[in-house]
Amino acid sequence: MIAELSTRDASFDAQLDALLAFESISDTRVAQVVSEIIDAVRVRGDAAVLAYTNQFDARAAASVGELEIPPAQWRAAFDSLPTDQREALELAAQRVRDYHQHQLQSSWQYQEPDGTVLGQQVTAMERVGIYVPGGKASYPSSVLMNAIPAKVAGVDEIVMVVPAPQGELNPMVLAAAHLAGVDRLFTVGGAQAVAALAYGTDCIPKVDKIVGPGNIYVATAKRAVFGRVAIDMIAGPSEILVVCDGKTSPDWVAMDLFSQAEHDEQAQAILISPDAAFLAAVKASMARLLPTLERAEIARQSLASRGALIQVETLAEAIALANRIAPEHLELSVDQPEQWLPHIRHAGAIFMGRYTAEALGDYCAGPNHVLPTSGTSRFSSPLGVYDFQKRSSIIHCSPAGASQLGRCASVLARGEALEAHARSAEYRINPND
Amino acid sequence: MIAELSTRDASFDAQLDALLAFESISDTRVAQVVSEIIDAVRVRGDAAVLAYTNQFDARAAASVGELEIPPAQWRAAFDSLPTDQREALELAAQRVRDYHQHQLQSSWQYQEPDGTVLGQQVTAMERVGIYVPGGKASYPSSVLMNAIPAKVAGVDEIVMVVPAPQGELNPMVLAAAHLAGVDRLFTVGGAQAVAALAYGTDCIPKVDKIVGPGNIYVATAKRAVFGRVAIDMIAGPSEILVVCDGKTSPDWVAMDLFSQAEHDEQAQAILISPDAAFLAAVKASMARLLPTLERAEIARQSLASRGALIQVETLAEAIALANRIAPEHLELSVDQPEQWLPHIRHAGAIFMGRYTAEALGDYCAGPNHVLPTSGTSRFSSPLGVYDFQKRSSIIHCSPAGASQLGRCASVLARGEALEAHARSAEYRINPND
Numbered sequence: 001m002i003a004e005l006s007t008r009d010a011s012f013d014a015q016l017d018a019l020l021a022f023e024s025i026s027d028t029r030v031a032q033v034v035s036e037i038i039d040a041v042r043v044r045g046d047a048a049v050l051a052y053t054n055q056f057d058a059r060a061a062a063s064v065g066e067l068e069i070p071p072a073q074w075r076a077a078f079d080s081l082p083t084d085q086r087e088a089l090e091l092a093a094q095r096v097r098d099y100h101q102h103q104l105q106s107s108w109q110y111q112e113p114d115g116t117v118l119g120q121q122v123t124a125m126e127r128v129g130i131y132v133p134g135g136k137a138s139y140p141s142s143v144l145m146n147a148i149p150a151k152v153a154g155v156d157e158i159v160m161v162v163p164a165p166q167g168e169l170n171p172m173v174l175a176a177a178h179l180a181g182v183d184r185l186f187t188v189g190g191a192q193a194v195a196a197l198a199y200g201t202d203c204i205p206k207v208d209k210i211v212g213p214g215n216i217y218v219a220t221a222k223r224a225v226f227g228r229v230a231i232d233m234i235a236g237p238s239e240i241l242v243v244c245d246g247k248t249s250p251d252w253v254a255m256d257l258f259s260q261a262e263h264d265e266q267a268q269a270i271l272i273s274p275d276a277a278f279l280a281a282v283k284a285s286m287a288r289l290l291p292t293l294e295r296a297e298i299a300r301q302s303l304a305s306r307g308a309l310i311q312v313e314t315l316a317e318a319i320a321l322a323n324r325i326a327p328e329h330l331e332l333s334v335d336q337p338e339q340w341l342p343h344i345r346h347a348g349a350i351f352m353g354r355y356t357a358e359a360l361g362d363y364c365a366g367p368n369h370v371l372p373t374s375g376t377s378r379f380s381s382p383l384g385v386y387d388f389q390k391r392s393s394i395i396h397c398s399p400a401g402a403s404q405l406g407r408c409a410s411v412l413a414r415g416e417a418l419e420a421h422a423r424s425a426e427y428r429i430n431p432n433d
Numbered sequence: 434m435i436a437e438l439s440t441r442d443a444s445f446d447a448q449l450d451a452l453l454a455f456e457s458i459s460d461t462r463v464a465q466v467v468s469e470i471i472d473a474v475r476v477r478g479d480a481a482v483l484a485y486t487n488q489f490d491a492r493a494a495a496s497v498g499e500l501e502i503p504p505a506q507w508r509a510a511f512d513s514l515p516t517d518q519r520e521a522l523e524l525a526a527q528r529v530r531d532y533h534q535h536q537l538q539s540s541w542q543y544q545e546p547d548g549t550v551l552g553q554q555v556t557a558m559e560r561v562g563i564y565v566p567g568g569k570a571s572y573p574s575s576v577l578m579n580a581i582p583a584k585v586a587g588v589d590e591i592v593m594v595v596p597a598p599q600g601e602l603n604p605m606v607l608a609a610a611h612l613a614g615v616d617r618l619f620t621v622g623g624a625q626a627v628a629a630l631a632y633g634t635d636c637i638p639k640v641d642k643i644v645g646p647g648n649i650y651v652a653t654a655k656r657a658v659f660g661r662v663a664i665d666m667i668a669g670p671s672e673i674l675v676v677c678d679g680k681t682s683p684d685w686v687a688m689d690l691f692s693q694a695e696h697d698e699q700a701q702a703i704l705i706s707p708d709a710a711f712l713a714a715v716k717a718s719m720a721r722l723l724p725t726l727e728r729a730e731i732a733r734q735s736l737a738s739r740g741a742l743i744q745v746e747t748l749a750e751a752i753a754l755a756n757r758i759a760p761e762h763l764e765l766s767v768d769q770p771e772q773w774l775p776h777i778r779h780a781g782a783i784f785m786g787r788y789t790a791e792a793l794g795d796y797c798a799g800p801n802h803v804l805p806t807s808g809t810s811r812f813s814s815p816l817g818v819y820d821f822q823k824r825s826s827i828i829h830c831s832p833a834g835a836s837q838l839g840r841c842a843s844v845l846a847r848g849e850a851l852e853a854h855a856r857s858a859e860y861r862i863n864p865n866d
Contacts, residue, residue, distance in 0.1 A: 121777065123779070140848065259857040262852070348825060349826035350825050352828065367827075379558050379641040390811075392815075408521045409796040413792060
């Protein structure tokens with residue numbers, strides 16, 4: 001049902017490497033199809049977007065304009081929600097907004113003794129595109145998590161694209177667009193949506209950055225337009241790593257593991273504990289609870305192929321292992337979790353204590369649920385306001401500063417055989433300095 | 434010699450678009466070669482790195498170990514430099530270090546009334562790779578600009594790769610590696626160096642991020658390994674945009690334009706002014722000074738194919754145009770440049786006032802010279818300490834907080850048909866709350 005490993009085994013390192021191995025698919029045929037779609041959208045614009053959308057999503061639109069949904073309909077979808085859903089969405093949006101306010105970066109400057117001023121000016125991007133998957137993975141929480149940081153950053157215009165197969169669209173997704181501050185919404189998806197956002201068409205405006213998850217066609221298209229526009233990281237399957245001292249309810253931990261395993265068959269759920277009896281108790285809880293889940297079959301496959309219960313010697317060893325795994329979600333289900341925090345080097349999000357279920361972070365705790373997967377927390381961060389701001393260096397030399405720096409730049413530029421650089425600096429040298 | 438445009442011309446928009454058009458080359462044959470090199474390095478490791486290096490760089494090394502240069506040699510290279518070069522490098526390194534200290538980001542937390550703690554923990558990447566081009570474009574300043582921000586961020590180990598065709602290496606590059614805090618240095622280049630850093634070999638350690646400029650093989654390899662490791666932006670040709678009110682010496686402005694035009698034939702140098710007589714004076718200065726440059730032929734070609742003198746009506750129009758161009762380097766060669774600063778939305782670096790030659794920023798002013806090109810300052814920032822730090826979200830729910838958030842998460846999770854998410858949250862609800 002789920003692999004049981006121990007760091008005492010001589011083969012543990014190899015077993016762990018095999019468990020963690022996940023290569024994001026790079027399919028030559030998909031790359032070829034995506035390349036053709038991008039070229040078509042670049043050359044034919046809206047006509048290509050319309051044709052692909054009618055074909056792939058079984059639509060019968062006469063123009064891309066018809067594929068845009070006006071804000072009044074988002075508002076109507078929001079107003080039509082059951083009260084509990086409306087209030088939950090509102091609370092989540094407010095908490096996400098409050099948390100992300102803390103990430104706003106400001107311009108800064110400082111002056112040197114000779115009057116030279118140095119600094120950075122922070123500005124927001126002008127226009128951002130948000131990709132929202134359609135069908136069964138069309139999550140309103142994703143709309144909040146992608147759009148709100150951009151809004152907090154001060155982005156002028158947020159353009160959302162979401163495929164609507166057969167014209168069907170989740171009303172909670174529309175409601176979330178209303179709450180999150182989206183500006184325009186097109187029911188277009190796939191590589192054609194990414195291409196339209198990257199190059200612009202008559203109807204769909206060109207954006208500066210494209211964020212949001214998607215299938216392999218969307219991911220391949222994002223990689224292809226990277227550089228032309230900015231993109232977020234290519235997301236892999238969801239992961240949870242629970243480190244437990246053995247004192248949390250086994251049922252709680254089992255359900256936390258299920259909460260990622262139910263995402264899809266490639267999701268990864270791992271529990272690490274120094275307590276062998278606790279590992280056995282969680283295993284028993286999982287066996288008892290799994291059949292009661294609506295998505296039992298997905299969770300079962302995920303746990304069988306990529307899950308693990310890992311016994312370690314000490315909690316310190318568990319933390320070292322967590323850093324090696326660099327998980328998307330890390331639960332520290334232990335006493336005094338704050339004592340371990342300084343030792344966590346790599347994790348997308350850290351859920352501290354027995355009460356902080358990972359699922360709270362998916363919806364409404366405040367932090368973003370777009371997190372680095374597949375070990376990329378070694379070099380990536382949660383999606384945040386900083387992803388929608390950028391910086392310009394500021395250099396304002398006083399005459400005295402330019403004279404002193406000019407002498408230095410002249411030597412280095414001539415050392416690099418860039419004479420015009422040197423002469424440009426030398427013009428500003430005051431021979432009396 | 435150089436195009437002369439005016440915003441009054443009906444065709445100005447089209448002329449400007451044509452001038453700015455630059456498509457980074459994506460060559461199918463290069464992509465194929467790079468893909469083969471990466472696969473070979475993944476499978477055969479050092480043996481492949483060695484074979485490619487001996488072949489492409491005309492080396493005769495017996496092992497990759499032989500291609501590593503120990504720090505004592507960097508130190509010796511530094512000590513052997515002429516005094517003026519040594520002092521200039523030291524001053525530049527110190528100023529770059531001082532400036533980048535201001536970019537360090539810190540962890541933060543806040544507590545909510547019910548005791549729930551939210552925040553972000555900021556950590557440094559463990560190991561970073563820096564690519565330094567060989568041959569004529571092997572610039573010591575690039576070593577400083579790429580390595581120092583990583584060092585300031587707290588990166589544990591910086592691995593530098595630089596091709597040494599025929600075994601030759603610029604001693605100033607070694608000296609810069611010594612000053613900048615590089616940890617290991619391999620004379621390996623091309624796609625094989627990128628592949629080795631991305632996947633690791635027995636001799637060359639795997640890194641978390643690869644930064645630094647390179648030729649089309651290096652750029653293509655970086656794009657191919659993106660996701661497996663982090664990379665910086667793919668750099669395009671250098672650009673300078675000078676906005677001048679007409680009161681700066683025409684010779685100074687001419688030489689500032691040359692300082693980018695001399696980089697390569699695809700570099701872009703543009704001057705914008707509302708003063709027609711000044712534009713004519715700069716043109717005359719350029720005609721007089723160009724033949725005196727060592728790199729006159731490169732600058733001439735760059736100016737002829739991609740340069741421009743643009744007449745506008747007002748300085749405000751010049752600033753609007755600067756935002757449209759979103760240049761790598763923007764010189765505000767005007768009175769009171771600070772009044773225009775809040776209106777600059779897109780620029781890699783802003784050089785304020787008549788004394789701030791762009792070249793000062795290339796070497797020693799302090800800010801980074803790795804800047805977004807080809808309009809990418811719309812969504813990218815100068816290379817900085819923030820490129821080598823990353824964040825983990827922190828969520829520590831109090832029992833009361835988990836209970837309240839659990840009710841919200843339960844509603845939203847059930848709305849998304851993710852039952853295990855909901856039940857995991859519901860376990861933490863206190864029915865008496």
